[in-house]
Amino acid sequence: MIYYFDNCATTKTDDDVLQIxxxxxxxxxxxxxxxxxxxxxxxxxxxxxxxxxxxxxxxxGDVYFTxxxxxxxxxxxxxxxxxxxxxxxxxxxxxxAVYNAxxxxxxxxxxxxxxxxxxxxxxxxxxFLSLCDTNTFLAxxxxxxxxxxxxxxxxxxxxxxxxxxxxxxxxxxxxxAAGKIPVNLDFLGADLYxxxxxxLHCTKGMGALLVKKGVSLNxxxxxxxxxxxxxxxxxYVAGAIAMSYALEKAVSLIARNDEVFAQYKQCxxxxxxxxxxxxxxxxKACSPAIFTIVCADIKGEVLLxxxxxxxxxxxxxxxxxxxxxxxRIINELKLDKRYHEGLIRISFSKxxxxxxxxxxxxxxxxxxxRLRNIMGAK
Amino acid sequence: MKAIIVRYSEIFLKGNxxxxxxxALAENIRMQLSNFSYSLKKMSxxxxxxxxxxxxxxxxxxxxxxxxxxxxxSIADEVxxxxxxxxxxxxxxxxxxxxxxxxxxxADKTFPMNSMxxxxxxxxxxxxxxxxxxxxxxxxxxVVYVDVRENGKCFVYSHVxxxxxxxxxxxxxxxxxxxxxxxxSPVAIYMxxxxxxxxxxxxxxxxxxxxLQAKEKVLSLAGILKKYxxxxxxxxxxxxxxxxxxxxxCDENYMIAIMRRFMMRIAVILAKKNSCGAVITGESLxxxxxxxxxxxxxSSAVCPLPVFRPLIGFDKDEIVILSxxxxxxxxxxxxxEDCCTIFLPKSPVIHPRLSDIEKMEQALDVxxxxxxxxxxxxxxxx
Numbered sequence: 001m002i003y004y005f006d007n008c009a010t011t012k013t014d015d016d017v018l019q020i021x022x023x024x025x026x027x028x029x030x031x032x033x034x035x036x037x038x039x040x041x042x043x044x045x046x047x048x049x050x051x052x053x054x055x056x057x058x059x060x061g062d063v064y065f066t067x068x069x070x071x072x073x074x075x076x077x078x079x080x081x082x083x084x085x086x087x088x089x090x091x092x093x094x095x096x097a098v099y100n101a102x103x104x105x106x107x108x109x110x111x112x113x114x115x116x117x118x119x120x121x122x123x124x125x126x127x128f129l130s131l132c133d134t135n136t137f138l139a140x141x142x143x144x145x146x147x148x149x150x151x152x153x154x155x156x157x158x159x160x161x162x163x164x165x166x167x168x169x170x171x172x173x174x175x176x177a178a179g180k181i182p183v184n185l186d187f188l189g190a191d192l193y194x195x196x197x198x199x200l201h202c203t204k205g206m207g208a209l210l211v212k213k214g215v216s217l218n219x220x221x222x223x224x225x226x227x228x229x230x231x232x233x234x235x236y237v238a239g240a241i242a243m244s245y246a247l248e249k250a251v252s253l254i255a256r257n258d259e260v261f262a263q264y265k266q267c268x269x270x271x272x273x274x275x276x277x278x279x280x281x282x283x284k285a286c287s288p289a290i291f292t293i294v295c296a297d298i299k300g301e302v303l304l305x306x307x308x309x310x311x312x313x314x315x316x317x318x319x320x321x322x323x324x325x326x327x328r329i330i331n332e333l334k335l336d337k338r339y340h341e342g343l344i345r346i347s348f349s350k351x352x353x354x355x356x357x358x359x360x361x362x363x364x365x366x367x368x369x370r371l372r373n374i375m376g377a378k
Numbered sequence: 379m380k381a382i383i384v385r386y387s388e389i390f391l392k393g394n395x396x397x398x399x400x401x402a403l404a405e406n407i408r409m410q411l412s413n414f415s416y417s418l419k420k421m422s423x424x425x426x427x428x429x430x431x432x433x434x435x436x437x438x439x440x441x442x443x444x445x446x447x448x449x450x451x452s453i454a455d456e457v458x459x460x461x462x463x464x465x466x467x468x469x470x471x472x473x474x475x476x477x478x479x480x481x482x483x484x485a486d487k488t489f490p491m492n493s494m495x496x497x498x499x500x501x502x503x504x505x506x507x508x509x510x511x512x513x514x515x516x517x518x519x520x521v522v523y524v525d526v527r528e529n530g531k532c533f534v535y536s537h538v539x540x541x542x543x544x545x546x547x548x549x550x551x552x553x554x555x556x557x558x559x560x561x562x563s564p565v566a567i568y569m570x571x572x573x574x575x576x577x578x579x580x581x582x583x584x585x586x587x588x589x590l591q592a593k594e595k596v597l598s599l600a601g602i603l604k605k606y607x608x609x610x611x612x613x614x615x616x617x618x619x620x621x622x623x624x625x626x627x628c629d630e631n632y633m634i635a636i637m638r639r640f641m642m643r644i645a646v647i648l649a650k651k652n653s654c655g656a657v658i659t660g661e662s663l664x665x666x667x668x669x670x671x672x673x674x675x676x677s678s679a680v681c682p683l684p685v686f687r688p689l690i691g692f693d694k695d696e697i698v699i700l701s702x703x704x705x706x707x708x709x710x711x712x713x714x715e716d717c718c719t720i721f722l723p724k725s726p727v728i729h730p731r732l733s734d735i736e737k738m739e740q741a742l743d744v745x746x747x748x749x750x751x752x753x754x755x756x757x758x759x760x
Binding site (some may be wrong): 302305306308309375 | 587721
């Protein structure tokens, strides 16, 4: 049996979602752009999938299907209309799909301004807004931080941004938010919002970029004009339809999960109390599905492998290898040096049980102490 | 017909046991070319590969160039040894402009012209055919080679590609090499295989202190080395318990020095078990604390077998250059920790004394630790 607590990395695909995938790969496999009647039927299913996603996220704009979160993020950042001599304001701890896309803009000559974050991984709004000006054309802030679970109040932030300059395009990476916390996209006011399907108990290789009405993007691929010519290429029909159902289901489970995951977190908190110098990174305004700790004087990667020996799978933000640079987020969180390598991320799914979490909590405490004993300075 | 000429160098100098080296080289060539269809024939002081698909010629040339014992290779056209046929082929392969010379060799002494006459006549024909050519005997831009063999056939070719040289693998005994995953040890393995040694590798993994990716990286390196070593087995020994015990019971600064001795002890047992007569390491004198004279003395003290350290006099940048040539560098620098880096003390002892180490090791049940580690040995055939 595998105790899987790395649901931010990916999730197990649901059986009913697999059936949908199978159906649209083996039975209704027609190209939605072809002119025959079967293709037309598939095209209608694809449109229905878009509507299902829009409804699940209370969104009135367009849904462009992509190959996943990374492509959606890239399309948002690189496809945004630029302004000569303009700048981009970006939360400092974005996912690397956003961060590296923004760095690409920087290489093209645009100024990129990174806003500070708090010690819990929340975007510092004062810092963010102070960086926006009349030359800013793109503002970027993730909805839920993938490493700490911090939920950013993007409604307030984007309102502040628009108040300074109505022309600024506001983009939020929603990969760890959609289906995990309530999202009313029209209310939140983001112009662009990215999704990934494999975080929702659905297939890898599928995602979407949600684009507010009236916002136009420069395509990053060229071809047959699919997705309004913004994301060309034959749609992954099975993935798109499956994702729409998976998202709908995930949204319907948010309230249930909120309650259950809160108990899971409490279980971990109670047991971790006995471990000195072990901090929870984000306690307030945090995704219910993410629980990240930093422990002094241990290597998170080694702890991860020790748990792995017992078939407990957790996440560790980034590689802690001594040969690579300190992970970006660790630097931004301004943690004490003793905690720099000791990050462990636990992320839940509906498949976890309280019994599993209780077991995880015990083994986590045991292995932290054991590891400190083995590797600690004498 | 296309043929590939395979030349060897040092074997050429061997006396009565020359045929032993030639057979070993032939066997290695067959192993290198096992994925291709071809025929192999020995001629005087060279091998000739024929009957291969022309689309495979580049891949076959590359495989031969990576075969120790091969000095150089050329892809040639094989024609009948008549002046007309040779001339016709020379006109075909010759450059159309620039400086050139013709180099002729005549093993068949019944051929009506001697080498000088043949080269001269062919040079004349080329000059007549291509007015933009000019002769430069000392430093030509192009050379047309003509090799008249004893069997009524002649090779005509225009390029000689250098190969890895060395001695055929399998002609110089067997060695057990410590393979860490860093830059140096693959180069050390390459160097010893180059002198004809059959290599078996030993890797110390340290899961959970290191990741499974670190082990996969070592297996990738072994795969790269197999291009040269022909066969490759990797023994993998988990070192975590030994490290934990040393860390717990010995002076932290002696951690690496004592670890190296455990590695040697395990290497000796596995070497003997696998009929290896030597242990090979990638040490370079003074590169790190564990590679000083005193550290090497301490680790060698538990190794009754000869320890070959082919990189001992190399600078790091020289090793890096070789690593890049071999093709192992990009894999070696992947950022996964190996078992030596994870327990790195802040100030490792640079000049350890053997007597001190022996005293510290009394706190450890050395034999049991070694036996336990070996009992969980995993062997991967690459």
